[in-house]
Amino acid sequence: MTALGFVRGEPFVEVVSRDLSTGDYNFYLFTFERQCDYDGGCDLASLLTEEVEHGWTAFSIYSEEDVENTSFDCRSCHQPDGYGTKKILRMQELEFPWMHWFPQRFVQRTESDRVLTAQFLEAHARDAQYGGIPIAAIQNAIDEGSGAHLEALLVAEGQAAQPNAFDPRIEAEAKAGSSSAIWEKQFAVSLAGDSISVPYPLVDVTDPALRAERTRSYLDVVTGAAPRQSLLDLRDLFSADAKVKLGLVPPPGASGRAVLTQLCSRCHDGRGNPALNRAKFNVKDLDGMSRETKDKAIFRLQEPATSPLRMPPWRAADALPPAELAAAIEELAK
Incomplete structure (x- = not known):
């Protein structure tokens, strides 16, 4: 059993395969490079159009151990009972009507x-x-x-x-x-x-106006009707309601502790490998956390969106709204 997960927007593919000797699942991150990576960076068009699927110049394969101390960590979702326990496959909508899957016309169209x-x-x-x-x-x-x-x-x-x-x-x-x-x-x-x-x-999950605007922009660029530099980011089309209900931003007015608990628990809830640096920040034990660890967390919350040190990572959540960011920092400052 081998399964792949890919979506345009970043140069990697997620892979899971069942180990023939143990029956356990092994997770991998397959990353690839293209000429634009060496020419000063790949623009939006090279990441979001069909270009991302062609012209690879090199690739690397990382095991789950290689990425477990990064925002790519497979185990944070696929090992829900914590470090050392059985890994699982994930499908949150396991039964009909499978509200976010397509195509689906078997027996009954959804x-x-x-x-x-x-x-x-x-x-x-x-x-x-x-x-x-x-x-x-x-x-x-x-x-x-x-x-x-x-x-x-x-x-x-x-x-x-x-x-x-x-x-x-x-x-x-x-x-x-x-x-x-x-x-x-x-x-x-x-x-x-x-x-x-x-x-x-x-x-x-989309905002209709954003979706229409970005669809038009995408079609104009891929057909040559508009320059590639004009492409709008197709990854940014969630409605305000969906951002909250998908957990990309905290509910408005959430307390600092609630903000930290919701957005940090996936990777920092005390269930991960205790030998990792990130294990020092256990959001479920804020009261027992050292001053040094809290100050490091405050620093990383305030990093700019372009920084690889920013928390929460942009792959996991949007930038915190000002009020909720202030509330989280105030909680950590206690």
Whole structure:
């Protein structure tokens, strides 16, 4: 069993493979280089268009041990019971209706397929492929790569018991009203730092105006109607509501302790390898943390967005809003 995860925007692929001798999962990070890496840096167009999938000049493969003290750490999500315990595959939406998967037309077409396939095809209509898969194959697929297929894979792998898995009843509750009590209860688990964030309670996580603007920009650049330097960042199209409910930013007005607990627990909750430097910062034990460790955390919270030292890492969360950043620093200053 080998599975790959790739999305345009950064030059790497996540890989998991089952060890034939032990039956355990081994995780890897496959990174690649291109000519633009040597010519002063790769621009947005080279990362977000089909260019990122071609012209590799070199590659490296890192094991899970190589990256465990970085923001690429596989085990922070795939070893939920802590260091030394069994690693698992993750699929938070393990049951129908698989609200954020497409294509999905097997047995019953889902709302996510109607909405998300259309959005994907609108943006990538002029591309030949995505992740090596022809756009036409994605457009015409019946159930290849669907939520149903991935569910079957995880069940076959004995991974049906997912921590804080998305409850399929949420879809009906969210349709019936503006909120879902089941989803709110699950979201509270992630706010307390006890699990990774539960998926969004609605199909579409985007801001319609941002999505339309960035789709137009993307199409103009890939067709040559606009210069590549004008490309807007397709990774920045979440709605304000989705940013909060996906855990990318804390809820407005959250206390400093709540901000730190929500955003830092994935990597700093005391469950990781105790030999790592980051183990010194255990957000679940703020009161027992040394002054030196707290001061280092304050410094890293204040690093600019472009700094590799910034916390939380941009791959894990957005930059903290000013009020919530101030609250977190005030809590650490105690």
